[in-house]
Amino acid sequence: MDDLRIKYLTLIADxxxxxxxxxxxxxxxxxxGEISLQMRELGRMTPEERQTAGPALNALKxxxxxxxxxxxxxxxxxxxxxxxxxxxxxxxxxxxxxxxGTIHPISQVTEEVTxxxxxxxxxxxxxxxxxxxxxxxxxxxIPGHHPARAEMDTFYMHRAEGxxxxxxxxxxxxxxxxxxxxxxxxxxxxxxxxxxxYRADYDQTHxxxxxxxxxxxxxxxxxxANLKWVLEEFFAAFFEVDGIKTRFRASHFPFTEPxxxxxxxxxxxxxxxxxxxxxxxxxxxxxxxxxPHVLRSANVDPxxxxxxxxxxxxxxxxxxxxxxxxxxxxxxxxxRWLRHYGFASLxxxxxxxxxxx
Ligand code: PHE
Numbered sequence: 001m002d003d004l005r006i007k008y009l010t011l012i013a014d015x016x017x018x019x020x021x022x023x024x025x026x027x028x029x030x031x032x033g034e035i036s037l038q039m040r041e042l043g044r045m046t047p048e049e050r051q052t053a054g055p056a057l058n059a060l061k062x063x064x065x066x067x068x069x070x071x072x073x074x075x076x077x078x079x080x081x082x083x084x085x086x087x088x089x090x091x092x093x094x095x096x097x098x099x100x101g102t103i104h105p106i107s108q109v110t111e112e113v114t115x116x117x118x119x120x121x122x123x124x125x126x127x128x129x130x131x132x133x134x135x136x137x138x139x140x141x142i143p144g145h146h147p148a149r150a151e152m153d154t155f156y157m158h159r160a161e162g163x164x165x166x167x168x169x170x171x172x173x174x175x176x177x178x179x180x181x182x183x184x185x186x187x188x189x190x191x192x193x194x195x196x197x198y199r200a201d202y203d204q205t206h207x208x209x210x211x212x213x214x215x216x217x218x219x220x221x222x223x224x225a226n227l228k229w230v231l232e233e234f235f236a237a238f239f240e241v242d243g244i245k246t247r248f249r250a251s252h253f254p255f256t257e258p259x260x261x262x263x264x265x266x267x268x269x270x271x272x273x274x275x276x277x278x279x280x281x282x283x284x285x286x287x288x289x290x291x292p293h294v295l296r297s298a299n300v301d302p303x304x305x306x307x308x309x310x311x312x313x314x315x316x317x318x319x320x321x322x323x324x325x326x327x328x329x330x331x332x333x334x335x336r337w338l339r340h341y342g343f344a345s346l347x348x349x350x351x352x353x354x355x356x357x
Pocket of ligand 1: 173174214253255256286309310
């Protein structure tokens with residue numbers, strides 16, 4: 001019995017994998033295994049012999065069985081260790097941002113603007129880029145003969161021959177989203193609406209497609225003072241200068257009354273533009289109190305509700321903040337420009353984490 005014990009314990013210790021363990025199990029304690037056969041011999045023994053041999057054989061069987069189990073476990077552990085070693089991955093290595101590409105300045109600035117206005121309780125609204133002339137013009141108090149239609153250099157979509165309905169337009173501004181949003185959700189409301197707009201125009205600061213964002217806040221007693229505070233909060237956060245000054249100049253838009261164009265404080269030193277200091281001014285947006293006709297077009301009662309709206313060029317404020325001289329480069333898809341002015345793809349702008357880095 002001792003020989004059997006030593007033989008199997010040695011074989012088990014030497015077994016190199018699970019299948020070797022399994023065949024040893026069959027060979028030792030399987031139905032026709034060596035130890036099992038010995039146990040059958042018990043029947044032929046005298047009762048005295050059986051009294052010592054029986055327990056001894058049982059103990060041997062138990063010992064071999066647990067040695068098999070233990071060896072099997074340690075082989076599995078070793079296999080897992082080996083796998084962990086070969087599949088090891090350093091998750092602290094920096095991501096390969098270059099391969100993932102960069103975030104376009106327009107997407108970056110849109111995110112920045114959205115983060116700042118979200119903090120002031122503005123939701124994001126959207127509208128279609130191809131719209132009817134009713135949403136783009138009429139509902140905004142710009143009737144058919146109005147000179148603003150010509151001023152906007154509108155792109156009209158062709159209708160099929162014989163279709164006499166007015167043509168669709170590529171929206172010339174984000175203002176139609178004011179109407180669509182109020183029509184659907186009514187008052188009060190507080191939204192910004194970023195997106196693409198189109199005008200037939202092309203030079204260093206104009207491209208046929210560009211980006212705006214609309215702001216709209218309607219409630220029972222919203223005033224120009226609220227507009228001024230909201231815009232100054234925005235500029236301070238966006239340009240990262242506290243106490244930036246704004247200048248409101250009387251202006252005219254058909255959809256606001258009164259209307260104001262808004263300038264921000266800047267300086268030019270040695271050909272370098274600095275925002276938020278000095279005594280120069282840069283025009284950045286149009287704004288005003290929403291015209292009663294506009295509220296009425298969107299089924300909002302102007303006797304109960306009032307508020308402000310503004311429209312700002314996203315590309316324009318991106319150029320100012322990040323010092324990009326030519327708007328046309330935004331849409332050239334030149335990889336050298338995108339790598340230079342693009343933003344790391346994992347740096348999502350937030351107010352607490354920093355808008356730009
Ligand atoms: N829609 C105007 C434009 O594109 C901007 C604007 C929006 C002005 C809202 C006033 C109020 O020029």
